[in-house]
Amino acid sequence: MKIFIPTPLRQYAGKKDVVEVRAATVGEALAQLTSTHPDLKRHLYTEDGKLRAFVNVYLNDEDVRYLSDKENTRVKDSDHLSIIPSIAGGRDVRSVRPNLLCPITRWPNHPIRKAARNDGD
Amino acid sequence: MATTTLASNALTKDEILRYSRHLIMPEVGLDGQQKLKAARVLCIGTGGLGSPLALYLAAAGVGTLGLVDFDVVDFTNLQRQIIHSTSDVGRSKLESATEKVEAINPFVEVRGFETRLSSDNALDIIRDFDIVVDGTDNFPTRYLVNDACVLTGKPNVYGSIFRFEGQASVFGAKDGPCYRCLYPEPPPPGLVPSCAEGGVLGILPGLVGIIQATETIKLILGSGDPLIGRLLLVDALGMRFRELKLRKNPECPVCGVNPTVTELIDYQEFCGIRGEEVPVTTNVPEIQPEELKRRIDAGENIFVLDVREPHEYQICNLNGHLIPLGDLPKRMNELDSSREIVAHCRSGVRSGKAVDFLRQAGFRKVKNLAGGILAWADRVDPRMPKY
Numbered sequence: 001m002k003i004f005i006p007t008p009l010r011q012y013a014g015k016k017d018v019v020e021v022r023a024a025t026v027g028e029a030l031a032q033l034t035s036t037h038p039d040l041k042r043h044l045y046t047e048d049g050k051l052r053a054f055v056n057v058y059l060n061d062e063d064v065r066y067l068s069d070k071e072n073t074r075v076k077d078s079d080h081l082s083i084i085p086s087i088a089g090g091r092d093v094r095s096v097r098p099n100l101l102c103p104i105t106r107w108p109n110h111p112i113r114k115a116a117r118n119d120g121d
Numbered sequence: 122m123a124t125t126t127l128a129s130n131a132l133t134k135d136e137i138l139r140y141s142r143h144l145i146m147p148e149v150g151l152d153g154q155q156k157l158k159a160a161r162v163l164c165i166g167t168g169g170l171g172s173p174l175a176l177y178l179a180a181a182g183v184g185t186l187g188l189v190d191f192d193v194v195d196f197t198n199l200q201r202q203i204i205h206s207t208s209d210v211g212r213s214k215l216e217s218a219t220e221k222v223e224a225i226n227p228f229v230e231v232r233g234f235e236t237r238l239s240s241d242n243a244l245d246i247i248r249d250f251d252i253v254v255d256g257t258d259n260f261p262t263r264y265l266v267n268d269a270c271v272l273t274g275k276p277n278v279y280g281s282i283f284r285f286e287g288q289a290s291v292f293g294a295k296d297g298p299c300y301r302c303l304y305p306e307p308p309p310p311g312l313v314p315s316c317a318e319g320g321v322l323g324i325l326p327g328l329v330g331i332i333q334a335t336e337t338i339k340l341i342l343g344s345g346d347p348l349i350g351r352l353l354l355v356d357a358l359g360m361r362f363r364e365l366k367l368r369k370n371p372e373c374p375v376c377g378v379n380p381t382v383t384e385l386i387d388y389q390e391f392c393g394i395r396g397e398e399v400p401v402t403t404n405v406p407e408i409q410p411e412e413l414k415r416r417i418d419a420g421e422n423i424f425v426l427d428v429r430e431p432h433e434y435q436i437c438n439l440n441g442h443l444i445p446l447g448d449l450p451k452r453m454n455e456l457d458s459s460r461e462i463v464a465h466c467r468s469g470v471r472s473g474k475a476v477d478f479l480r481q482a483g484f485r486k487v488k489n490l491a492g493g494i495l496a497w498a499d500r501v502d503p504r505m506p507k508y
Binding site for chain 2: 006007008011052053054056058061062063066082084085086087088
């Protein structure tokens with residue numbers, strides 16, 4: 001079956017947009033993907049082996065989380081898996097001009113600012 | 122706050138002429154055009170997504186258009202943020218966008234908010250609008266917009282882009298899923314590359330922004346099949362549109378059965394962005410661009426290592442030896458550890474990692490060019506292009 005790799009993760013999958021695997025279940029397919037491309041593993045799973053909260057895996061157009069057998073769902077060769085990570089667009093906040101990033105000025109509820117307010121700011 | 126009585130939304134003769142191509146189609150008609158005139162839409166951001174959004178919503182006759190932006194137009198915006206012109210560089214985006222919207226359609230009432238949307242002001246700003254369109258560019262603001270929309274019961278027309286891929290949906294509609302149903306948590310900083318690092322095809326925000334504008338118009342008209350419960354994926358390179366089913370998560374922390382988020386929170390903290398991590402600092406030895414220049418000019422035997430990508434090298438370079446950061450581990454044998462090495466990239470972040478890596482691998486005489494080739498362009502060679 002085909003696994004579609006989204007643009008942000010292609011750099012960890014040998015720059016491929018589609019990876020072909022032979023597997024009987026969703027879980028097996030993902031395991032095969034991460035054993036062929038070990039760098040992907042860190043991006044898809046937490047250290048205790050759970051799929052990360054900002055990554056969704058879809059079997060065809062269904063979210064695997066909502067399938068009754070979840071990762072044990074059986075798959076056919078004609079099925080495809082899609083990995084859908086969250087993308088924010090635009091820029092990384094950390095690359096914004098530093099003066100705009102100062103948490104004190106940007107986030108009025110920042111503890112430092114709160115403390116300043118309490119001091120009569 | 123504008124009251125939406127039918128009388129105040131009656132169209133003038135000029136408006137009837139202007140909107141005639143809408144009025145003659147039964148899906149819009151006079152009723153629909155009056156709904157558009159009565160509608161109050163808030164666009165968060167007037168950047169890549171916000172540009173086509175604001176222009177088309179204004180042209181279509183949305184009566185009240187709220188614009189939120191705190192930023193200033195710069196040259197790198199012009200490749201995709203089509204609401205701003207070359208002559209606007211240095212101006213406030215809000216001022217520039219307001220001017221363009223008013224030029225396109227003087228019947229639109231623009232309400233500008235020259236501020237960064239925050240937990241302190243979001244509810245107040247959103248309150249007076251019917252629909253919110255998310256044209257933001259970072260995770261904290263996305264979660265903020267989502268939560269504020271769920272808490273105030275406003276639909277959130279979502280769009281997001283990366284390189285040549287986009288996503289669009291309508292969140293926060295009655296009984297529909299929200300952004301947190303799809304992504305309960307944001308990625309930790311640094312794990313997913315940003316557009317500033319990864320780039321973005323200039324046309325893509327146009328494509329996705331217009332999908333958002335279309336969904337907004339459909340919500341106002343109450344016609345068609347909106348993207349509620351569906352995530353549209355746009356792949357501009359393959360020119361493929363795919364659709365995934367989205368479900369309302371009963372355990373969603375903000376729109377679920379027992380919500381744990383009942384007021385706006387600190388979204389910087391939620392997204393793992395804290396003061397001490399900003400700006401990115403490296404603890405590796407550095408060399409300033411002026412010193413590097415002086416020492417190269419003095420004929421010193423310095424090996425310049427460029428750890429950027431080949432397509433970046435083509436834009437500008439210091440005649441360095443090119444080994445992209447990702448290839449460094451397997452191409453380390455190309456480096457002579459007895460020579461003095463100065464690594465550089467665009468701004469100094471990647472080469473900082475390279476220097477750190479090389480020092481751990483036993484290279485002693487390796488330094489990072491502080492500020493990267495951008496600092497070189499600013500302080501040594503003003504003819505050097507910046508990107």
